[in-house]
Amino acid sequence: MKGTKAPLVSIVMGSDSDLSVMEEAAKILRDFQVPHEIFLTSAHRAPQRTAEFAAGAAGRGVRVIIAGAGAAAHLAGVIASQTPLPVIGVPIDATSLQGLDALFATVQMPGGIPVATMAIGKAGAKNAALLAVRILALTDARLRKRLDAFAEGMAKDVEARHEGMMKKLNA
Numbered sequence: 001m002k003g004t005k006a007p008l009v010s011i012v013m014g015s016d017s018d019l020s021v022m023e024e025a026a027k028i029l030r031d032f033q034v035p036h037e038i039f040l041t042s043a044h045r046a047p048q049r050t051a052e053f054a055a056g057a058a059g060r061g062v063r064v065i066i067a068g069a070g071a072a073a074h075l076a077g078v079i080a081s082q083t084p085l086p087v088i089g090v091p092i093d094a095t096s097l098q099g100l101d102a103l104f105a106t107v108q109m110p111g112g113i114p115v116a117t118m119a120i121g122k123a124g125a126k127n128a129a130l131l132a133v134r135i136l137a138l139t140d141a142r143l144r145k146r147l148d149a150f151a152e153g154m155a156k157d158v159e160a161r162h163e164g165m166m167k168k169l170n171a
């Protein structure tokens, strides 16, 4: 577990081999100053640990769970089945199927248990955190302001890239 304040977002992953991808989510939450924790568990290898985590998260004050896993990625769905919290799934490229296996396993939840599924890999982990921030911003005006500033920053970055590209073209 990570952070000093009670975590609002849990970043869960199925293996320590997923960390390099899921760190993208942690970076965003750090930038937005959202208290978060990182937790390793596996739907397959540690079902009891996963069940205890899922059942206890809401009671500890967690508001959103981000779950990243590769291969036959059941982690997000299994957690979502045992908590009323919103669960955001991140499919990870961990096998020769390059994340398509995890994407299908995460996104194709049968009706009744929702998992908001992001893109495969780092972009998905980043967007999972941004979606979590958007959910929290519904009731937090400071976070809403930070989201607005983030969007402005991206727009400015596009302008700067345009300028840089034109300079290269005209050189």
Ligand code: RP5
Binding pocket: 013, 014, 015, 016, 017, 018, 042, 068, 069, 070, 071, 092, 094
């Ligand atoms: C999944 O299996 C994990 O989320 C990971 O992406 C994949 C491979 O895990 P390791 O064999 O590297 O621990 O459960």
